[in-house]
Amino acid sequence: MPIGHLQKDFLLAVEGLTVSFDGFKAVNNLSFYVDENEIRVIIGPNGAGKTTVLDLICGKTKASSGSIQFRGKELTKLKENDIVQAGIGRKFQTPSIYDDLTVFENLEISYPRGRSVFGALTFNRDSAVRERVQEVAEMVFLKDRLGMTADLLSHGQKQWLEIGMLLIQDPDLLMLDEPVAGMSVSERVKTAELLNRIIKGRSVLVIEHDMKFVEDIAHKVTVLHQGQVLAEGSMESVKANPKVVEVYLGH
Amino acid sequence: MFDTPRFANRSELLGIAVLAVLLLVILPLSLDVFRLNLVAKYLTYSFVALGLVLCWGCGGILSLGQGVFFGLGGYCMAMFLKLEASSAANTKIQSTPGIPDFMDWNQLTELPFFWKPFHSLTFAIVAVLVIPAIFALIVGAAMFKRRVGGVYFAIITQAIAAILTILIVGQQGYTGGINGITDLRTLKGWDIRTDHAKFILYFVEVGCLFVCIFAAQFIRHSKLGRILVAMRDKEDRVRFSGYSVANFKIFAFCAAAVLASIGGALFTLEVGFMSPSFVGIVPSIEMVIYTAVGGRMSILGAVYGTLIVNAAKTSFSESFPQLWLLGLGALFIAVVLAFPNGLAGIWRDLIQPRLDRFSRSPKPDAQWSQPMADKAPAE
Numbered sequence: 001m002p003i004g005h006l007q008k009d010f011l012l013a014v015e016g017l018t019v020s021f022d023g024f025k026a027v028n029n030l031s032f033y034v035d036e037n038e039i040r041v042i043i044g045p046n047g048a049g050k051t052t053v054l055d056l057i058c059g060k061t062k063a064s065s066g067s068i069q070f071r072g073k074e075l076t077k078l079k080e081n082d083i084v085q086a087g088i089g090r091k092f093q094t095p096s097i098y099d100d101l102t103v104f105e106n107l108e109i110s111y112p113r114g115r116s117v118f119g120a121l122t123f124n125r126d127s128a129v130r131e132r133v134q135e136v137a138e139m140v141f142l143k144d145r146l147g148m149t150a151d152l153l154s155h156g157q158k159q160w161l162e163i164g165m166l167l168i169q170d171p172d173l174l175m176l177d178e179p180v181a182g183m184s185v186s187e188r189v190k191t192a193e194l195l196n197r198i199i200k201g202r203s204v205l206v207i208e209h210d211m212k213f214v215e216d217i218a219h220k221v222t223v224l225h226q227g228q229v230l231a232e233g234s235m236e237s238v239k240a241n242p243k244v245v246e247v248y249l250g251h
Numbered sequence: 252m253f254d255t256p257r258f259a260n261r262s263e264l265l266g267i268a269v270l271a272v273l274l275l276v277i278l279p280l281s282l283d284v285f286r287l288n289l290v291a292k293y294l295t296y297s298f299v300a301l302g303l304v305l306c307w308g309c310g311g312i313l314s315l316g317q318g319v320f321f322g323l324g325g326y327c328m329a330m331f332l333k334l335e336a337s338s339a340a341n342t343k344i345q346s347t348p349g350i351p352d353f354m355d356w357n358q359l360t361e362l363p364f365f366w367k368p369f370h371s372l373t374f375a376i377v378a379v380l381v382i383p384a385i386f387a388l389i390v391g392a393a394m395f396k397r398r399v400g401g402v403y404f405a406i407i408t409q410a411i412a413a414i415l416t417i418l419i420v421g422q423q424g425y426t427g428g429i430n431g432i433t434d435l436r437t438l439k440g441w442d443i444r445t446d447h448a449k450f451i452l453y454f455v456e457v458g459c460l461f462v463c464i465f466a467a468q469f470i471r472h473s474k475l476g477r478i479l480v481a482m483r484d485k486e487d488r489v490r491f492s493g494y495s496v497a498n499f500k501i502f503a504f505c506a507a508a509v510l511a512s513i514g515g516a517l518f519t520l521e522v523g524f525m526s527p528s529f530v531g532i533v534p535s536i537e538m539v540i541y542t543a544v545g546g547r548m549s550i551l552g553a554v555y556g557t558l559i560v561n562a563a564k565t566s567f568s569e570s571f572p573q574l575w576l577l578g579l580g581a582l583f584i585a586v587v588l589a590f591p592n593g594l595a596g597i598w599r600d601l602i603q604p605r606l607d608r609f610s611r612s613p614k615p616d617a618q619w620s621q622p623m624a625d626k627a628p629a630e
Contacts, residue, residue: 058491084493096488098481105477110492114474117502120494123474162488169492 009072011036011203012057012173017066019056026052028227029066034173039195039204041214043238044224045248050207051093053224054175057205058090059083070173085115089171093178095158099151103142103161106150107133110165132168139198140164141190156187160194167198174198175205180213192216211249223248258468262603266551267464274457284446291453291521293561294460296321298514300542300553301467302507307539308547309476310503311483312400316408317511317538319415320383322530324512326419326426327382329525330366331375332435332443352434357424366425372439379516380509387508391501398497400486409532416531431526435519443520456517460554463510467550470506479503511538540583546595555594 012034019027027049034040042050055061057068059080068075075083084090098106111132114123137143140160145153150161159179166174179195180188188210195204195217208214214221214235221238223230225248231241238244259267278290299317306312337351345355350362368374390411394404419426427433435443442448470476478499482489490496519525528534537560545556560582568575590596 060487060491079495080490081493081495084491090491092487092491096485098484098488100480100484101477106481109474109478109481109489112493115493116495117475117498120475120478120499121470121473125474165488165492 009036010034010069011038011071012205013067013069014053014057015067015069017053017056017063017068019052019061019064025227027056027063030224030228032222032229032232034203034205037199037201037203039199039206039217039219041206041208041218041221042224043208043211043214043221043248044230047226048224049227050224051177052227054090054177054205054207057083057175058088081115084169084171085112087172089166089169089174091162091166091174091176091179093181095155095162097150097153097158097161097165099149101150102146103137103148103150103153104133104146106161107136107164107168110168112169136164136168139167140194156183156191159183160191163191163194163198171202173203173205177207178209179206180208180210188213258465258472263468263551267461270464270551270554271461274460275454279450279453284449287453288449288521289565290558291449291456292518293558294456294554295514295518295521296538296541296561297460297554297557298463298517299507299511299538300545300557301463301550302510303539303542304547304550304553305467305470305476305479305510306503306507307542308549309471309483310479310500312500312503313405313539314408314504314507314535315405315532315539316410316412316535317507318530318532318535319408319412320387320508320511321515321518321534321538322415322419322525322527323383323386324379324515325519325525325529326432326515327369327375327378327512328516328519329432329435330369331372332438332519333432334362334366334370335438336434336436351427351432353427353430353432354424359424363425376516379512383508383512384505387505388501391504392497395497395500395504400500409535412530412532412535416527419527419530427526429527431524431528433524433526435523438520444523449521452517452520456521459513459517463513464550464554467510471550475499475502537579540579540586542593543583543586544593546593546598548592549595552593552595552598559594 010033014033015031017027017030018025030049030053042053044050052061056063057075059075059078063076066076070086070088073086075086075088078086098109101109108125108129111129113129114120133146134143137146140163142153142157142161142164145157150158153161159182163176163179176195180191183191192213195206198204206217218235220233221235222232223238223241223244230247231238231244239249274294279287282290299321302320303314303317306314333351337349339349342348342350342352342355345352347355347360350359354362369378390408394400394407399407420429422428437443443452478489478494482496482499486496489499515525515529518529541557541560542553543556544560545554546552560579564575564579567578571578586593592599
């Protein structure tokens with residue numbers, strides 16, 4: 001039975017996506033598809049529209065036209081919190097954590113239960129919550145920091161905490177905006193390890209400038225330029241593409 | 252590890268106990284009825300301050316119009332008391348007996364429809380709790396669903412306070428105008444103007460205050476309380492963690508409105524009248540100052556802040572009536588610049604560490620840096 005023009009079930013299908021800000025098309029008729037359990041990296045020069053694409057998928061920015069299908073569900077009509085509940089998690093470029101709360105509380109807020117007002121009021125920190133928080137904290141190297149106010153963490157630890165907050169949501173698609181920016185070399189290595197470990201059972205969409213890091217993690221790379229796809233494929237094929245070298249890698 | 256107290260941790264319980272002793276034993280024993288009634292009047296504002304701690308301190312939603320809700324509660328109670336005071340026997344000299352005196356002066360010959368249900372005390376009490384909640388829900392939904400926040404929200408709440416004042420003053424025949432609703436006498440036949448009644452009402456009020464303190468503590472210690480703090484820090488992160496930020500803001504604003512309204516209703520009982528001078532912009536801002544002085548994150552700080560600022564206001568305004576307002580403004584600026592956490596912050600940073608040094612007990616968790624979880628000793 002033919003299912004539209006799709007050959008197989010993609011996790012995420014972005015088609016003809018366009019957004020214009022006062023006539024400037026930040027994203028212009030963009031289409032790409034992400035498979036289940038794939039790590040896809042988006043690269044491209046500044047202003048190529050990379051962050052805007054993530055904003056569009058997670059609902060922060062509304063598309064002018066086009067469609068974003070996630071497991072067959074149209075996302076462009078949904079509210080941000082409904083998109084999260086559909087199974088999409090987003091990490092922001094600068095660490096976006098709650099400075100005044102402890103690491104434990106930061107993780108707990110992302111635990112996917114009690115998300116309504118009444119649910120939050122009657123939320124009970126039971127053993128399931130505590131065990132899950134401990135488990136995720138161990139994954140993101142923050143097990144012995146649980147009681148610490150998040151404000152006191154280092155920059156790299158804050159990035160990990162935010163990744164942990166997404167992990168505890170258990171999203172099917174994890175979107176990371178420059179996860180290793182500002183990290184030390186050893187922190188980068190640990191983050192690459194972390195991402196390779198958490199890939200099981202989900203897809204990851206990453207924006208990153210650090211080519212070494214991209215090579216370490218990417219299954220497939222999409223190069224954006226002026227809001228459009230310039231090239232797509234494995235890291236080797238993209239690196240060999242003369243257009244990509246000209247607009248991005250050559251610099 | 253990481254057990255959450257449902258209402259209060261040890262140091263907060265101790266603080267509540269100290270406040271209870273102060274309000275229930277020390278003040279009633281050491282003050283005469285006139286002064287005790289003044290304290291009662293101040294305490295009605297602490298309900299508003301309590302609401303502002305939740306809404307502004309925790310949630311970061313600055314409302315400069317809490318006087319609106321204080322007034323709504325106060326007027327609901329005043330309408331009931333006024334109807335009871337305007338029995339046909341009491342008002343037989345009026346051209347239309349049985350309606351409040353100010354209506355008669357404004358040539359009204361019939362009780363307006365919206366006054367009629369206030370013959371019932373039950374209705375009045377329900378109205379005190381429900382009307383401000385509905386009003387806050389409408390305002391909150393209109394603002395927060397459209398992502399109006401911060402300074403814009405504060406300005407709009409001010410505008411609402413101004414509008415309501417103008418409305419009350421303008422509709423003299425229905426509201427008593429600038430004089431408000433005065434000459435309130437009895438509550439179900441019990442004269443509220445006697446010293447004995449004032450003494451009893453003081454204890455009723457303190458009882459209500461502690462119920463509200465426990466309710467506020469419950470909200471603060473729930474996950475909702477932590478989400479409010481999280482929202483103040485990083486609204487987008489909360490939104491992209493699957494929460495509807497607008498609904499949580501509406502809840503905080505409604506909770507603050509109901510607390511303010513309870514304070515207003517008690518004010519009417521304690522002081523014996525209600526007028527638009529407690530509704531407008533100036534009283535609303537003063538209420539924010541009480542919260543700031545007490546420490547905007549501290550529930551108990553709100554009560555102490557209200558008591559101290561009002562006591563200072565009364566004593567200074569008797570001696571320097573012209574300078575008082577300047578003093579209040581200077582106090583607000585000084586607190587914001589020098590002690591952003593108010594009295595509670597001074598207590599936590601300067602006094603508590605010294606007390607802890609004397610006691611051998613393990614350090615109680617500080618309320619702000621470790622808001623909810625008990626800090627476990629290193630494993």
